[in-house]
Amino acid sequence: MTTSSPIHEITPIPDKTFPMNTFRCQNFEPHWHDHLEWVVILRGASRFQVDGDFVDMQKGELMFVNSKQVHSATPLTDDTEMIAVVFNDVLLRNAGLDCTDNRYFGSLLSNRLQLPNFIKMDEPLCPDIRHSLLAIIDEFEHHRTGFELFIKSEFYRLFGVIFRNYPPAGEARRQSHETTQFTSLLTFLREHFAETIQLREAARMVNMSPNYFCHIFKKLTGKTLVEYLHILRVMKAEQLLLETDLPITTIACEVGFSNVTYFGRIFKKYKNRMPSDLRRQEVDVPTTHVM
Helix, strand or coil: CCCCCCCCCCCCCCEEEEEEEEEEECEEHHHHHHHHEEEEEEECCEEEEECCEEEECCCCEEEEECCCCEEEECCCCCCCEEEEEECCHHHHHCCCCCCCHHHHHHHCCCCCCCCCCCCCCCCCCHHHHHHHHHHHHHHHCCCCCCCHHHHHHHHHHHHHHHHHHHCCCCCCCCCHHHHHHHHHHHHHHHCCCCCCCCHHHHHHCCCCCHHHHHHHHHCCCCCCCCHHHHHHHHHHHHHHHHHHHHHHHHHHHHHCCCCCCHHHHHHHHCCCCCCHHHCCCCCCCCCCCCC
16 A cells, blocks of 8 residues: 555646546545545456545445545556546535535535445445446536536436435434525525625625625535636626627626636636637537546
8 A cells, every 4th residue: 555645636627617527547646635526446456545444346336535535546456447536516516595405415515424435336326326427427528418417417316326325314304594594695696796796795695794604605605705706707708608799808897807807817717718719619518538
């Protein structure tokens, strides 16, 4: 086993508005990241680590890694091949707009619910989960029209199978007070994202101090208020770029940016291209393969 100190990995994410990526590999050193991860062994065998647990796994078996868990893989055969699916929790969460956040994913992401990290071939859940993961990988690698919808549906199916067998104890019918408070705010943000919305104003809408608001908003959405507004603005800007002939300066203003240079920088941060580049390319996003 390697004795390297675990590092904080900054995982490459091609499209930050749909934050996931896949990686084919034989091994990986101890590391951790802020995302969740599934690993499928395609060939051979490997010794997986999650935090202090080390388990030998073989072809067809699975490893689940929650956010900030240290994990590694050491091949046990020369032909070992595995594929990792790394994704951010925003693909699962609904920004507090329905009960699934608090009832299911809140428990998982806050570690109130501990799921098994290692799923062996003889476990009843293994075939169903593996089937969903392979479908997710296929959709992501081929980028067919609607691939995002198929991926999200498979993630929900996968975690539905898991939650049915590992239900969140004591929380099945309880919706948090914070989630209820934030529902109207998030609706307001979706309708008024192009306006100037100050932190104090947003905090006042839910009767919270600015500091506590920041904590709860990040907990519910996975984003800061500024990041959340930027994503809403970039998504609308992308729509306008593809569906209208409006000048880029006009689009920047319409979605809430007073400075077109700053708009371009934020757009590139989330879409990995400049607004002008998007206009010159086909609507279909090219496939991204990470080896």
